[in-house]
Amino acid sequence: MKAVGIVVEYNPFHNGHLYQVEQAKQATHADVVIAIMSASFLQRGEPAIVSKWFRTEMALSRGVDIVLELPYIYSTQKAETFANGAIAILKEVGVEYINFGSESGDVDSFNQLSDFMHEHKDEFDQLVKKHIKKGYSYPRATTAAFQDLHPASNMLSLTEPNNILGFHYIKAIRDQHASIKATTTLRKQAQYHDAFVTGHAIASATSIRKALMDKDINEISHVMPEETFSLLNEYQRSYQLLHTWEHYFNMLQYKILSTPLTELRSIYECEEGLEYRMKDLIKDSMSFTELMERFKTKRYTWTRLQRLLTHILTNTTKTEMEEACSTYKPPYIRLLGMTQNGRSYLNKTKSDREVPIITKFSKASGIQKQIEERVTNIYLSPLKKEHFIKEMKQEFSRSPIILNH
Structure with missing residues (x-):
């Protein structure tokens, strides 16, 4: 069975994510889609609006076959560390492809940029340090350093957030000597920083979250699958909040x-x-x-x-x-959910894996487990006491979600 991996937050899963899943399958002819999903806190340093379990169910209901947890030690990091952690997990589960969304839509431009940056790595690092000393933020310093290198005018831009992540996925594949081929899906209509939901069927996650806080959820139901809409409503009804x-x-x-x-x-x-x-x-x-x-x-x-x-x-x-980050090889990989198709893939590839896939958090160990337990406690703390106690108990004993389709 051939697998394609995608690295996601699904905060929440919307029509743009559905489009990527469909395009990833189509571009790679993969039998299985594996999502590496951030758990409680995300790359921009904010809490996920609903729990990882609800977001896992959103994904499995619309084309994802396996959802694996991206641990906190990677999910709340700058692009380079975030990408390295995700690629390490995808490498361990044997995917042939990774698919990522981008403002470019052309994977050759990412490979060209990766070659260019590899060739000029020492010079680039020195330029970044020079700009940071000037008082630039790290993202601004890297952009300025890139411009200082005078790449060809047709070189991929590193000013767009998804292009930056895409570049770091390609770099991580090279650095980890992973036999993973990259494909990219052009972002449709909405862009990463778009602030408002329009009448289009696709909107950015940023605009959806803003609308969820400002409007009746029914006003934005057209930008997400029915399952997402239903699960968001269920979470709000059950816990009287969406995490902010x-x-x-x-x-x-x-x-x-x-x-x-x-x-x-x-x-x-x-x-x-x-x-x-x-x-x-x-x-x-x-x-x-x-x-x-x-x-x-x-x-x-x-x-x-x-x-x-x-x-x-x-x-x-x-x-x-x-x-925790001394090596990118994870001590374990946590399975959050799967379809029957996903289960078949994991069974067939079991003998190829060096790192165990755990189905219950009680089987985790080491520094990564200590951090995840503490982080989950904090994430759940705004819930009412009875919900908090119930959810924390379930965190240790809960088995992965399994959808039978």
Whole structure:
């Protein structure tokens, strides 16, 4: 059986994601689609609006055959580390292809760029350091360094977020010597940063999340599959919320105010005196949004600072991350859900895998398990007490979701 992998957040699963699943199958003639999905907290440093279990069911109901968890140690990272973690998992489960969405739509341009950047790696790294010393944010420094290299005018642009991730998937495949072929799907209609849902059937996840907070969900039902619409409604009915940073603000405020500066300094991504600025700003910020608007600078982007605050919320230290990410080979891979087709694939490829696929969190071990358990506790904390207790108990004993189609 031939498998294609996709790396996703599904926050939530919408018609654009459905289009990618269909295009990935069509482009590769794959028998199986494997999604590597971020769990509780996401790459932009924000909580997923609904749990990984609800998002897994959304995916399985519309063409994905296997959903595997992308651990926190990768899901809340800059593009390079995020991509390396995802590719390591896809490599272990034996996919022949990866498919990613892009603003380019031309995979040859990604391969051309990868060759160019590999050839100029040392020079590029030095230029990035030079621009960071000027006070540039890391994304701005990498863009400026890229422009300084004077690539050909027809070279792929690294200013678009999905192109950046795509480039890092290609780079990770090269660096890990993975025998994975890359394909890309051109993003249709909506772009990553689009802020509003229109009458089109495809909208960005950003605009959908904004609309979910501002409007009646029925007004945006046309941009998502029926199963997503139903599951979002079910989550809201059951738990009376869709997770946003504001649900965690009081906890974050307490955490920053009560933690000594030396301990804040030990948190992953806390650099260059940010702990002093946080301590000062958190005292009179009335909301998470207000804090972020005051916190961001030219040097530190909103996303970079959100990730730092996520690590403070979850008490994730530099030492822990260094240990957990010392190798990209995962200690285990967690299966969140599968179809019968997916189960058949996993059974047929079992003897080829070096890393165990676990079906219950109780079978996990090591530093990755310690971090995931703590992160899940924090993610579930806004739920009412009875729901929190139930969900935490289920987290250890719950088996993967299985859809029989």
